[in-house]
Amino acid sequence: MISKIALALAAGKLAAAHATFQSFVIAGADQGQHKGVQTPSNSNNPILDVTSSSMICNGGTETTDYIEVAAGSEIQLQWHHNDGASTAGDADEPIAKSHYGPVMVYMTPAETKGEGEAWVKIQEEGLLADGTWATDKFIANKGLVSVKIPELAPGKYWIRPEIIALHEASAQGKAQFYNGCGQITVTGSGSKSLPAGVDLTKAYSAQDPGVLCNIYGGGVKCTADGSAGYDIPGPAVWDGASGAGSGSGSAPASSAAPASSAASTATQAPSSAAPSSATPAQSSAAASSVAAAPAPTITSGYDTGSGSTPSATQPAATPSATAVESGSGSGSGSGSTLPETFTIAEFISWLETKTGSATAKRFARAFAARAHPRDFF
Secondary structure: OEOHHHHHHHHHHHOOOOOEEEEEEEOOEEOOOOOOEOOOOOOOOOEOOOOOOHHHHOOOOOOOOOEEEEOOOEEEEEEEOOOOOOOOOOOOOOOOOOOOOOEEEEEEEHHHOOOOOOEEEEEEEOEOOOOOEHHHHHHHOOOEEEEEOOOEOOEEEEEEEEEEEOOOOOOOOOOEEEEOOEEEEEEOOOOEOOOOOEOOOOOOOOOOOOOOOOOOOOOOEEOOOOOOEEOOOOEOOOHHHOOOOOOOOOOEOOOOOOHHHHHHHEOOOOOOOOOOOOOOOEOOHHHHOOOOOOOOOOOOOOOOOOOOOOOOOOOOOOOOOOOOOOOOOOOOOOOOOOOOOEOHHHHHHHHHHHHOOHHHHHHHHHHHHHOOHHHHO
């Protein structure tokens, strides 16, 4: 049963909990907001169309600033919920806890401007062996994504971190993509060249198992063969990113592998003094998924900005709350009043009868199509 108060809270939540890449942290020192970072035209809003040009750099344009980094060094990419606002008291900083999903990092030579088959994946992390997500680590590390720069030849490059939020991804076109581009000048004695990459307007399909993915309902089974686990979408991590192999080419993403296998094939990158959120580059596409991991279903309250963490061990309960009266009397959900508690169907029937407007009916149908019990905790 759903209350009007819960409905309003859920609607407000859907509009809030987003994030953007905003600065570089080098050797523990933040280089300054937007210095060497392209300001997105999309603000902190998600991208839903995987073929959109915003998939490249979130609508950002090249800046004159480039951040100097040494080949083989580890740097951090700082994200925040809002751009330019104080983070104090923001329960959704750096992103809402409900936004479970993978975290990835791509690079391209600066001269490509990010266009065409230019982007090479150098790091990824998705569903972990303990059933938590890369975004849980991202939140614990206060929005820092740590990444090791490959032993690249000196020159200018763009680097692009990306988050996919899967909390609504059980419906096609509802996975939320967040990305941004930064600009670096690689120094040192590295000699590797990035291989041919992918076009980020074609790298994902709306029907990829890691994009059209129900993370609720008794276990994550977002893999190519439908087995337990999660396939990180997009290309495999470049073998040259981890220091292994010749650095040529990239392969398609793999399907799920057992947790023990994934753990044994990951290549660990050096740690640094600064907090780390993103996983080291994987040496095999098998490390992109973890089998038989529990689904993060919520039991005791949707994150409403209080800072509480949803449970990831129990199935979601059906919410119940006291409704706010819409009129006098007690009716059955039709006419001018709603009962104190009501179903989605009763709410839709009441809304259509009450207003009779096409707009209201469209809202009702859209609400019914996307409604999920987790939206009302």
